[in-house]
Amino acid sequence: MAAGNILIADDDTAIRTVLSQALSRAGYDVRTTGNAATLWRWVQSGEGDLVITDVVMPDENAFELLPKMKKIRPDLPIIVMSAQNTFMTAIKASERGAYDYLPKPFDLRELVSIVGRAMSEPKNRVRAAPDAELDGMPLVGRSPAMQEIYRALARLMQTDLTIMISGESGTGKELVARALHDYGKRKKGPFVAINMAAIPRDLIESELFGHEKGAFTGAAQRSAGRFEQAEGGTLFLDEIGDMPMEAQTRLLRVLQQGEYTTVGGRTPIKTNVRIIAATNKDLGGQIRQGLFREDLFFRLNVVPLRLPPLRERLEDIADLAQHFFVLAAAEGLPLKRIEPEALERLRRYRWPGNIRELENLTRRLAALYPQESITAQLVDMELNVDAPELASGYSAAPAAGNARSPEPEKYQTLAGAMERHLSELFHAHGANLPPPGLYHRILREIEYPVISAALAATRGNQIKAAELLGLNRNTLRKKVRDLDIRWMRTPR
Template sequence: MSPTTPTVLVADDDQAIRTVLSHALGRAGFDVRTTGNASTLWQWVSDGEGDLVITDVIMPDENGLDLIPRIKKIRPELRIVVMSAHSTMLTAVKAAERGAFEYLPKPFDLNEMVNVVRRGLETPRARPDDQSGMPEEALPMIGRSSAMQEVYRTLARLMNTDLTVMVVGESGTGKELVARALHDYGKWRHGPFVAINMAAIPRELIESELFGYEKGAFTGAIQRSVGRFEQAEGGTLFLDEIGDMPPEAQTRLLRVLQEGEYTTVGGRKTLRANVRIIAATHRDLRQQIRQGMFREDLYFRLNVAPMRLPPLRERTEDLPELVRHFLSKAVSEGLPLKVIDRAAMDRLMAYRWPGNVRELENLIRRLAALYSQEVIGVEVIEAELAEASAVVEPEGNGLSQSIEGHLKTYFAALGNALPTPGLYDRVLHEMERPLITLTLQATRGNQIKAAQVLGLNRNTLRKKIRELNISVVRGGK
């Protein structure tokens, strides 16, 4: 950076963008030079001009992303900010892979752009590792909404680091897709990607699944078994539904994160763990910490780089693009081509999608497989969504609406009379007994699992079972 006023070079074929940036950056105290093509920008950079570059991707004479490696070759210290109206995950990842300092989708916030420029001029620069060879095929995440742009930018920043990432999001938002993208397009891509879902494995087997076991470690261990940590050596280990990990396994995982080593179940030899860990959960781990169900020290070790995935209801503008993608995917699977008409699309966009993108994909596949008409109208969508709404996931509003309906009936029956005092406690008490009873039935009398489902400490659940005189039948319906 020059000792005088910093100069920012702006390349964009849109005159309005050049004018707006010139005024905003000028008011912020920078000298600004603008051009509508890549060749002039390249000439300025070749002549040693400019302290920071802002470039569009699509320009009349050259793609801005293709220009970045050439600039980096002759001026590796020059910071480059990429902006694009064609904002996809691939754009963000390519910009980061080729050495861009920051990526901003259009339309961008002017204050954010000014702040990015200030950071680019003030932050010491570390040379990035060579990340050549990144695959060019389409990336697995779809959407151009502002919520997804933030996901793409975070992915681009994290993919070539060793940081442990915690992906948080509701069921069906694509947490494993994020984990795979971090692996497939990052520095660990040459190693294996190994996933394990804590909720899908019996609790007593999780430690041996993760860390492996030696012959004779327990009844049935007739030979040594390799665990997921060993399988993921040199690559990425994805710990899905980390909130379902039992306390004993949490303690062993904490040691891996702290010391970088572990032992197999029944083993004495210390093994080094050379893996990048990505964890994911749909649970509120802070609440689980308060309830004594999750270790706080493990949470902070896992939550080094938090990443939140937005539910589909927060990015409904992405829905038409997602629908087109899933319709095309259905055709590639041998199902007939379908078209969603405008009224049907509007109804899809008005739905809250408690099952998120997974629910949408399943619906589109069902429409392609079960309906003979080529054009799907709103009547079909109404029927499908009405059936889906009959079973609402816990993250939806169905339970709240149902309770509201019962309370409205209760107040209507009272007429002008007010209910007797203590209504709040009475309603909670009336709900508590059937809630615990049905949860115990669903878990076949397993109080540990029921406590997890309810989000209660096991001792608290046992106390309530006694107080409410609830009978528990293990293995029963």
């Protein structure tokens, strides 16, 4: 007996064939079509227990059809696929009631797993239609790493779950927090941000919770805190790792009981605020050092969201650079275009300042140079690659997609460079050594690109990748899981 009936709509014959074969092997009855009109007719007549549809089809866009299908059959799970894999595509799919969204190319096993999960869930997942058309694109990038972020955000928009965003400085943590607010159910409320590292430690409690007149010297009148300002909306706590222990205790009470008291006040105040926290620190290490409360960490880390550094999403650099050039032009600077050789320079750079550094670079290039085309020479000048202390910002490895195994004679050079870099790091800190855990952090930084490159070279074949690396297959599988390394397969 078949596990259910699935309707597939995609104008690509190869995609239809691959999906039909995979789902048929999984025990489902499958019907396929290359147009939206046939899909709509099937859904109207009551056919299908689940729909898989592409967004762009010859006769109609799935985003226009999806609300009509949900209106007549609100319990019908619909999985949306798209090669237009942007942040807004994921959000539109979620807003229009899709069960899930998959960017192309997708992992076939993941899709079959999603179908199984959708078919086994109670048929009561009704989503509200959007109350306004979604415009603009607050996040840019089509890399697999960003696709995972988009899908996570689409699922989190209409919830009030507390989220912990981690990532290096300049990766866009506040931008993600604003997207969660601006496209979520609290978008009509205020978005209030506070940076813990930018406020004197003795003033953080007053900034967060407000104070009463006379609460301390200089408190000439009552002042509202950020919780009060964010009522009904979202409070973004940036650099949460810099919050002093006393304020952590008070924040924990808010998260546990949903109320707070002002500094100098006695009456508890109920609060209705969504909390999004962010950090570029290793909070686990801070907990071990007694600098961060473990119970507060678990309250904040309900949904962890890690933003990848720019060096892990080099394929996004072209889109990001173009995006920043357009923004600069909107502010009155000349519109620039970047030459392929210059783009290659950008892809080889390590980007210690991440997206913020790239944005600053594009603004400088737009403001300082009259020529319309940005050349490799201009990029070299602005990145100061002739300066010995900065030339190491360039990676000797070729860009993603052109990776080759390093020649054996280069291993010793690489090891020597790493040894010199670490020696300089320790000497630079002197008596104030880096925080504990440096070994594991550096090991992760090395393992992630090495394993990713091996998987890329073997097209995701873990047996061959393990042989290439000289690892046991089970060891490699564990490292892939622990490091959260994803390999996107292209269906054949």
